[in-house]
Structure formats: structure tokens, C-alpha cells
Amino acid sequence: KGRLINLPSIAVIPGDGIGPEVVNEGLKIFNYFNNEYNLNFKFEEFNLGAKRYLKNGELIPESILKKLETFDAIYLGAVGDPQVPAGILEHGILLKLRFHFDQYVNLRPIKLLNNRFSPLKNKGVEEINFTVVRENTEGLYAGIGGFLKKGTADEVAIQEMVSTRKGVERIIRYAFEYANKTNGKVTLCDKSNVLTYSHNLWLRVFEEVKTEYPNIKTDHYYVDAITMKMVRNPELFDVIVTCNMFGDIITDLGAELQGGMGLAASANINPDTVSMFEPIHGSAPDIAGKGIANPIAAILAVSMMLEYFHRDDLSEKIENAIKIIIEENKLTPDMGGKLTTQEVGDEILKVLKRG
Amino acid sequence: KGRLINLPSIAVIPGDGIGPEVVNEGLKIFNYFNNEYNLNFKFEEFNLGAKRYLKNGELIPESILKKLETFDAIYLGAVGDPQVPAGILEHGILLKLRFHFDQYVNLRPIKLLNNRFSPLKNKGVEEINFTVVRENTEGLYAGIGGFLKKGTADEVAIQEMVSTRKGVERIIRYAFEYANKTNGKVTLCDKSNVLTYSHNLWLRVFEEVKTEYPNIKTDHYYVDAITMKMVRNPELFDVIVTCNMFGDIITDLGAELQGGMGLAASANINPDTVSMFEPIHGSAPDIAGKGIANPIAAILAVSMMLEYFHRDDLSEKIENAIKIIIEENKLTPDMGGKLTTQEVGDEILKVLKRG
Ligand SMILES: CC(C)[C@H](C(=O)O)[C@@H](O)C(=O)O
Ligand SMILES: CC(C)[C@H](C(=O)O)[C@@H](O)C(=O)O
Numbered sequence: 001k002g003r004l005i006n007l008p009s010i011a012v013i014p015g016d017g018i019g020p021e022v023v024n025e026g027l028k029i030f031n032y033f034n035n036e037y038n039l040n041f042k043f044e045e046f047n048l049g050a051k052r053y054l055k056n057g058e059l060i061p062e063s064i065l066k067k068l069e070t071f072d073a074i075y076l077g078a079v080g081d082p083q084v085p086a087g088i089l090e091h092g093i094l095l096k097l098r099f100h101f102d103q104y105v106n107l108r109p110i111k112l113l114n115n116r117f118s119p120l121k122n123k124g125v126e127e128i129n130f131t132v133v134r135e136n137t138e139g140l141y142a143g144i145g146g147f148l149k150k151g152t153a154d155e156v157a158i159q160e161m162v163s164t165r166k167g168v169e170r171i172i173r174y175a176f177e178y179a180n181k182t183n184g185k186v187t188l189c190d191k192s193n194v195l196t197y198s199h200n201l202w203l204r205v206f207e208e209v210k211t212e213y214p215n216i217k218t219d220h221y222y223v224d225a226i227t228m229k230m231v232r233n234p235e236l237f238d239v240i241v242t243c244n245m246f247g248d249i250i251t252d253l254g255a256e257l258q259g260g261m262g263l264a265a266s267a268n269i270n271p272d273t274v275s276m277f278e279p280i281h282g283s284a285p286d287i288a289g290k291g292i293a294n295p296i297a298a299i300l301a302v303s304m305m306l307e308y309f310h311r312d313d314l315s316e317k318i319e320n321a322i323k324i325i326i327e328e329n330k331l332t333p334d335m336g337g338k339l340t341t342q343e344v345g346d347e348i349l350k351v352l353k354r355g
Numbered sequence: 356k357g358r359l360i361n362l363p364s365i366a367v368i369p370g371d372g373i374g375p376e377v378v379n380e381g382l383k384i385f386n387y388f389n390n391e392y393n394l395n396f397k398f399e400e401f402n403l404g405a406k407r408y409l410k411n412g413e414l415i416p417e418s419i420l421k422k423l424e425t426f427d428a429i430y431l432g433a434v435g436d437p438q439v440p441a442g443i444l445e446h447g448i449l450l451k452l453r454f455h456f457d458q459y460v461n462l463r464p465i466k467l468l469n470n471r472f473s474p475l476k477n478k479g480v481e482e483i484n485f486t487v488v489r490e491n492t493e494g495l496y497a498g499i500g501g502f503l504k505k506g507t508a509d510e511v512a513i514q515e516m517v518s519t520r521k522g523v524e525r526i527i528r529y530a531f532e533y534a535n536k537t538n539g540k541v542t543l544c545d546k547s548n549v550l551t552y553s554h555n556l557w558l559r560v561f562e563e564v565k566t567e568y569p570n571i572k573t574d575h576y577y578v579d580a581i582t583m584k585m586v587r588n589p590e591l592f593d594v595i596v597t598c599n600m601f602g603d604i605i606t607d608l609g610a611e612l613q614g615g616m617g618l619a620a621s622a623n624i625n626p627d628t629v630s631m632f633e634p635i636h637g638s639a640p641d642i643a644g645k646g647i648a649n650p651i652a653a654i655l656a657v658s659m660m661l662e663y664f665h666r667d668d669l670s671e672k673i674e675n676a677i678k679i680i681i682e683e684n685k686l687t688p689d690m691g692g693k694l695t696t697q698e699v700g701d702e703i704l705k706v707l708k709r710g
Contacts, residue, residue, distance in 0.1 A: 087548040095549075119586050121476050140516065145552035155520035159553035161495065165510035191600070193442040194450075197500035198514035224607035227582065231474050231611045245546070249604060252579035256586045 003072065003271055004310050009042045011071040011274075016049040016089070017283025018293035018341075019077025025295035025345030026075065026302045032349055033306070033314055044071075048093055050081030050283075059092030065100060073305055074276040077298065078283040097276055098136050103268035104167065105174050106134035106247060107304070108280070110234075110254035110264075113319070114326045117259030117335070123234055128257050130237035133175040134247025136268055138167045139198070141244045163198045163243070168205045175241035176213045182238075185217040186210070189226045189242035189250065202243065227253060255280055262294035262334050265301040267308060275308060277301040291340040294332040296322055299348060321351035358427065358626055359665050364397045366426040366629075371404040371444070372638025373648035373696075374432025380650035380700030381430065381657040387704055388661070388669055399426075403448055405436030405638075414447030420455060428660055429631040432653065433638040452631055453491050458623035459522065460529050461489035461602060462659070463635070465589075465609035465619075468674070469681045472614030472690070478589055483612050485592035488530040489602025491623055493522045494553070496599045518553045518598070523560045530596035531568045537593075540572040541565070544581045544597035544605065557598065582608060610635060617649035617689050620656040622663060630663060632656040646695045649687040651677055654703060676706035 012027065014020035027043065034041050046068070052058050060068075068074065074097065079089040097103070112118050112128035120128075145159040172188075179186045188206045192199035203220075210218050221229060223246045229236055230253055242250065255264035261281040268276040279297030287293055299318060307315040330347040331337025339347065367382065369375035382398065389396050401423070407413050415423075423429065429452065434444040452458070467473050467483035475483075500514040527543075534541045543561045547554035558575075565573050576584060578601045584591055585608055597605065610619035616636040623631040634652030642648055658673040685702040686692025694702065 087551065090548055119475055119477075121474055140546075141549055143551065145516075145550075147552060147556070153520055155556060157518045157552045157556040159516040159518075159550045161500075161514040161516065163512045163514075165508055191495075191603075193445055194496055194600075194603075195500075195514045196442065196498065197502060197512045201502070201510060201512040224603045227604055227608035228611040228616070231586070231608065232615065245549075246604075248546070248549075248579045249582055249601075253582040253586065253608070256583040260587065261583070 003275075003308060005072050007040050007042060008072040008309055009044070009070070010305070011068050011074045012043050012045045013048050013074060013076045013093075014045065015077040015079045015093075015283060016051075016081045017078060017285045017288035019049070019079070019283055021288070021291070021293045021341050022279060022295040022298035023075065023077040025341060026298040028345045028349060029299055029318065029352070030302050032352060037314065039311075049079050050084050050089060053084055053089065053092070054081075059089070060096055068097075068274060071274055073308065074274060075301065075305065076276055076278040078279065078281060080283040080285070082285050095141065098268050101268075101270055101273040101276070102137055103270045103273070103276060104135065104137045104170055105267070105269040106136040106251075107267040107269055108132045108134060108247075108251040108254065108264070109304075110251070110258050112258045113263065113323050114259070117263065117326075119256060120231065120234075123257075127235035130234065131178065131239050132247060132251050132254060133171060133178060133239060133241045134251060135167060135171040135242070135244045136247075137244070138162055138164060139244035161195070161198045161243075161245070163201050165201065165205065168202055169209065172202075172206055172209045172241055175239050176209060176216055179216050179239040180213060183215060184238040185219065187226075187237055187240045188218070188220045189223050189240050189246055190220075191223050191246075193222060199243070206241075223250070226250060230254065230257065251280070260334075261297065262332070263296050263300070265297050265304055267301075267304045269308070277305040277308070291342065292332050292334070293341045294334050295341050295345050299345070317352060318348070321348045324351050358630075358663065360427050362395050362397060363427040363664055364399070364425070365660070366423050366429045367398050367400045368403050368429060368431045368448075369400065370432040370434045370448075370638060371406075371436045372433060372640045372643040374404070374434070374638055376643070376646070376648045376696050377634060377650040377653035378430065378432040380696060381653040383700045383704060384654055384673065384707070385657050387707060392669065394666075404434050405439050405444060408439055408444065408447070409436075414444070415451055423452075423629060426629055428663065429629060430656065430660065431631055431633040433634065433636060435638040435640070437640050450496065453623050456625055456628040456631070457492055458625045458628070458631060459490065459492045459525055460622070460624040461491040461599075461606075462622040462624055463487045463489060463602075463606040463609065463619070464659075465606070465613050467613045468618065468678050469614070472618070472681075474611060475586065475589075478612075482590035485589065486533065486594050487602060487606050487609060488526060488533060488594060488596045489606060490522065490526040490597070490599045491602075492599070493517055493519060494599035516550070516553045516598075516600070518556050520556065520560065523557055524564065527557075527561055527564045527596055530594050531564060531571055534571050534594040535568060538570060539593040540574065542581075542592055542595045543573070543575045544578050544595050544601055545575075546578050546601070548577060554598070561596075578605070581605060585609065585612065606635070615689075616652065617687070618651050618655070620652050620659055622656075622659045624663070632660040632663070646697065647687050647689070648696045649689050650696050650700050654700070672707060673703070676703045679706050
């Protein structure tokens with residue numbers, strides 16, 4: 001599912017707000033592995049985000065985009081700044097990279113690492129452990145639509161949810177391949193009873209692809225029902241495959257189930273181009289520069305990146321180290337701890353070095 | 356917000372599965388009030404649903420639709436049957452009525468009645484108490500779209516999210532009027548950073564309408580963030596206004612927060628035509644006929660209907676009676692009780708009669 005590469009090269013985009021702070025900690029871990037296991041990962045930093053945009057209106061200059069194409073992966077902090085109107089950096093950088101590199105898989109593990117972070121009364125680490133495979137290049141995110149009679153009382157605004165057979169099939173197939181590693185289950189999350197065009201295609205393709213995987217169990221929930229089930233019976237799920245918009249919604253709900261934004265990472269994958277790994281939180285301008293940002297999500301993004309490069313062993317080491325510092329409450333204030341961003345990174349490193 | 360009417364007439368559509376069972380209990384309560392307070396409500400039953408459809412392919416015959424137009428409200432149980440392909444009864448009856456009567460408000464109170472039903476560790480009746488105002492006649496539910504090269508490898512499916520100034524404005528205005536009764540807060544839930552056409556209209560209209568209500572506080576969350584906040588900080592919300600699709604999703608999540616489907620009712624409102632009141636659960640064919648369906652949601656739908664007809668006093672009486680039988684655990688098995696559907700209705704009636 002990932003890539004086996006000699007001398008992998010990683011483009012680092014620290015971004016805005018707390019982005020650089022948490023990415024620093026991620027790189028600290030990465031560098032440790034790099035030396036300890038002779039990984040030979042190479043890093044190069046790119047300054048994209050609010051600063052560049054506010055200075056000269058640039059989002060991703062063509063020359064940088066071309067340069068990024070030569071890398072094996074991107075490690076992204078976060079973009080977004082109160083001085084820039086909402087949407088501009090998200091579109092110009094985050095979505096731009098997802099679309100430019102056709103990163104069709106948005107992979108989001110929903111895994112609770114410690115019972116005390118579960119918001120749910122009766123559900124803990126045993127129950128909250130599944131993965132959402134979100135389509136990442138089409139649907140309502142196509143950016144297609146328009147206005148009629150804009151600004152008048154008769155205005156009509158249209159936003160198109162565009163789904164292609166190719167786009168739907170490759171993401172559903174990815175979900176089945178992913179579940180196949182563990183003989184797991186694939187759940188389709190759609191609203192095919194109402195979205196009788198776009199999600200009818202999803203349903204048809206799902207039914208077709210599943211016949212190729214007779215050993216994989218499947219089921220199907222409408223998106224409204226799935227939000228209920230995620231709260232009431234999260235243990236029902238193993239791999240959920242869904243469209244771009246619904247994936248956006250249910251993965252944030254999922255992040256909350258695993259303890260909140262501070263603990264949630266995501267991978268934007270296309271094994272044939274350049275994949276991108278990021279914490280799912282934003283740039284959090286309100287706490288930027290204070291040294292209290294939680295670096296765990298960014299470090300989990302490194303863990304996902306190592307898995308992508310077939311180093312599941314190292315990925316597991318990171319997860320285990322994080323579990324240990326959580327148990328010892330060596331955490332930032334948002335998680336009830338007293339440490340700084342850097343101290344949390346150092347503690348994780350200490351556990352890793354202890355082996 | 357509702358209607359004051361002489362001799363109100365209610366069309367009753369019990370529907371499929373557990374629909375008739377729970378509607379019976381709702382009517383039991385209604386009849387009691389009718390006699391006790393000389394309300395003079397008149398009822399007439401309409402047989403729509405799977406039976407009729409399977410017999411002669413009819414969903415809502417034109418003659419019945421015309422007849423329904425003469426009523427002041429509709430009381431709906433549930434539609435849906437395993438013998439009928441998914442979507443047909445939902446479209447042909449539920450959505451058909453919402454659209455035919457232009458019931459542009461889908462009003463869904465999210466109110467936890469007893470702490471023991473909260474799925475959340477630290478949130479109870481104080482925190483889980485808000486209302487979702489869902490647009491109910493347009494957006495992704497417009498049913499507009501199509502296929503190109505259907506069934507081939509090159510297939511493209513398009514589903515249109517259609518929003519009109521009129522449709523968006525009236526629902527946002529409704530939310531502000533609703534919040535105005537309590538000097539509350541209105542939260543816009545959209546995805547305007549990505550849906551730059553349809554939800555740009557929402558955002559513009561929201562900004563405009565809010566200037567007319569200077570005493571009403573407002574805020575704004577993207578739909579993904581709102582699912583997190585609903586789980587982490589439900590106390591943040593008072594009135595949430597949102598589009599049809601997002602409303603569908605977040606109200607199911609909300610139903611779970613208030614204790615599940617068995618406790619959630621909804622009103623489909625257009626004060627100028629015919630409004631419709633329903634439990635939000637489905638026909639639950641697996642438990643139909645066993646006498647164990649939970650009638651509380653259907654009875655709460657009656658409570659919403661009475662409020663609509665300006666009998667807030669009676670609506671409150673119902674809610675209080677339900678709170679009492681919950682405390683006494685006089686409930687159906689799904690809520691941890693041992694009573695039948697009818698027994699729960701009888702218990703509520705007993706409390707009401709006690710006064
Ligand atoms: C920032 C935003 C455009 C983005 C999305 O909607 O995909 C974010 O919410 C995410 O899920 O990564
Ligand atoms: C049955 C279905 C068409 C309906 C909807 O999507 O609106 C239901 O989920 C609801 O919310 O009332």
C-alpha cells in the first residue's frame with residue numbers, strides 16, 4: 001500500500017501558527033530514527049503559508065510545485081492565519097496539494113490510545129479502533145458550481161457533487177485492500193437513498209468490488225446513521241469508506257472519539273505520486289508561539305509516514321512511546337499535563353531511546 | 356411560529372412496521388387532552404406505506420394528496436419495509452410530503468431528559484439542550500443530477516446542491532425568530548470554506564439577517580468542527596441552523612446524545628400550509644408486531660404538535676410526564692425497562708391524569 005524507496009526525500013512544510021512548533025517535534029523523532037536505523041531520509045523545508053501570502057500574494061509558486069514533485073512525501077504542519085480570509089490558504093495550499101498530486105486516499109485512523117481520553121461512558125481502547133478511508137479528490141470538493149442572479153432576491157447557488165467511476169472505484173478498492181491485510185470488514189458510508197445519482201454510483205461500485213473480496217465482510221450505513229453508531233457502537237467498525245464531504249465530517253467526529261484534535265493524524269496518499277502526512281488540527285493562532293501546542297498529532301503523522309515507507313516496526317515504536325507518556329501524563333495542558341511542546345517531544349524521544 | 360386554529364384537523368399516517376404501534380400511543384395521549392381540555396382536534400387516518408405500495412404500486416394517490424391539503428397537520432409514524440427497495444417509500448411518502456407542502460423547517464430539539472441516557476462522560480441534562488433548525492426543501496435533497504456514460508468505466512455522476520436566496524433566507528430567519536423568544540444564540544453550521552458557491556450564499560445571508568437581530572448572539576462553525584463540539588461541548592449550542600444534508604447528519608448525532616432514536620422527535624413545518632410531526636426513527640421491521648417498540652419519540656412528536664398549536668402548556672405536561680416515567684424506569688426494553696409499548700403509553704397517561 002505504501003512505497004519502498006531508497007533514500008526517501010521528504011519535503012517539510014511547517015506552515016502557520018503552531019505548525020512549525022509541532023513539526024519540529026515530529027522531525028526530532030524522525031531524525032532520531034534516521035541516525036539510529038540508518039534510514040537515510042533527506043529533508044528539505046519549504047516556506048509556504050500566511051507569511052509568504054501576506055508578503056507577495058503567493059500560495060504555491062509554480063517553481064515550488066515542480067520541486068515538490070521530485071520528493072517522495074510531504075510533511076505538513078498546518079496552514080491558516082487570522083490575517084488571511086478563511087478558505088484562501090486551505091484552498092491554495094492544503095487542497096491544492098491534495099488535488100495536484102491526486103492524493104486520492106485520505107487515511108484517518110480513529111484509535112483511542114488511553115481510556116481516560118474517551119468522551120464516551122462505556123467505550124474505551126477496545127471499542128474505539130477503526131480507520132476511515134476518505135475519498136480525497138472529488139465529490140463536493142470538486143469546486144464546481146456557480147451563481148445565478150447573485151446578490152438578488154432571486155439568487156440561485158449551485159454546488160456540484162461530482163463522482164467518477166474511476167475515482168469511486170479506486171478508493172473503494174483501496175479500502176478493500178486495506179481491510180484485506182487483517183481479514184477485516186469494510187463499511188460503506190453514503191446517502192444513496194437521497195443522493196440518487198452520485199451515491200447510486202458509489203453503491204453500485206461497492207457491490208461490484210466486494211464480489212472480488214469474498215473473505216472480507218461488508219456492511220452499509222447511511223451517513224446520518226453512522227454518526228449515531230460511531231457514538232453508540234464504535235466497535236462495529238473496522239474500515240469505513242466514504243466520499244470526500246462525509247469523510248470530512250465523520251473523521252472529525254472520530255478525532256473527538258479518540259481524544260480530540262491533539263491526537264489525530266492523517267495521510268493523503270497516492271502511491272504513484274507524492275503523498276502528504278499531516279496532523280488534522282489547524283494552525284491554532286490563539287496558542288501559537290506559547291510553546292504549549294500538543295505535538296502528538298504531528299508525531300503520529302510521522303508514524304503514518306514511516307508505515308507508508310514500510311517501516312511498520314518504527315511506526316509501532318512511536319505509538320507505544322506515545323501510549324507510555326500518556327500513561328505518565330507527560331503531556332501539554334490541553335491533555336491535562338504541564339509540559340511544553342518541546343518537553344513532550346523530548347519525553348517521547350526518551351522512551352524511544354530506552355527501547 | 357405555529358398556528359392558532361379552531362377545530363384543528365390532523366391527518367394520521369401510521370405507516371409501516373412499528374409506525375402504527377407507536378402512533379397508537381401518541382393518539383392515546385392526544386385523545387386524553389382532547390377530552391380533558393376540550394381541544395376539539397379531529398383525526399382521520401390514511402393508509403399509506405408498504406402495504407398499499409405492494410398491493411397496487413401506489414405511494415400517495417393524487418386524491419389523497421388533495422385531501423391532505425385540507426388538514427392542519429399530519430402525524431406520521433414511519434415508512435419503510437424490507438420488501439420494498441430502499442428509497443422508494445422514503446421518497447414517495449416522507450420526502451414527497453415535505454416537498455409538496457414546502458415544509459421548509461425541520462425542527463429537531465436535542466434535549467437530554469435524564470442523565471443516565473447521556474452517552475457522554477461529563478455531559479448531562481444541563482449541557483445537552485439545544486435545537487437544530489434544518490433546511491428541509493432544497494440543497495442536496497433537490498433530487499437534481501444525472502449520469503454520463505452510466506455503467507461504463509468512464510461514468511460520471513453528478514448530484515446538485517441547489518440553494519436559493521429565498522430558501523436560505525427563510526430558514527435562517529426562522530432560526531433567528533426561534534432564538535429571539537429566549538434571547539438565545541444562533542450558530543451557523545456550514546462548509547463555506549469548501550462549498551464556495553452554495554454555502555457562500557448561506558454565509559452571506561446569515562451575515563445579513565443577523566444585523567436585524569442585534570440582541571441575538573451568533574457564531575459559526577464548519578460542519579466537521581461542529582460534530583466535535585457537539586460531543587465535547589454541547590453546552591455551546593442553543594439554536595443551530597444548517598442546510599438539509601448537514602442537518603440530516605448532525606440531528607442523528609444529536610439524537611444519540613439525547614439517548615437515541617427512541618427519544619427523538621421532529622417537526623416539518625410550514626405555518627402557511629400543512630406541517631408534519633414524526634418520531635425520527637424508522638419502521639424498525641425487526642421488532643414490529645412484538646409490542647416492544649418505544650413510543651416516547653412518537654409521543655414527543657405529539658408534544659411538538661401541541662406546541663405548534665400554541666398549547667405549550669400541554670406540551671410541557673407531556674415532557675414532564677415522560678421525565679417521570681423515565682425516572683421510574685417504566686420503559687421498553689431498548690431503554691432498559693420491561694414494559695410493552697402500550698404499557699409505556701398507559702404509564703404516561705397515568706402521570707398526566709395524576710396532574
Ligand atoms: C481545511 C479543510 C479544507 C479540510 C477539509 O475540509 O478537507 C480539513 O477540514 C480536513 O479535513 O483536512
Ligand atoms: C429517510 C430519509 C430520507 C430522511 C432524510 O434523510 O431526511 C431521514 O433520515 C430523516 O432525517 O428524516
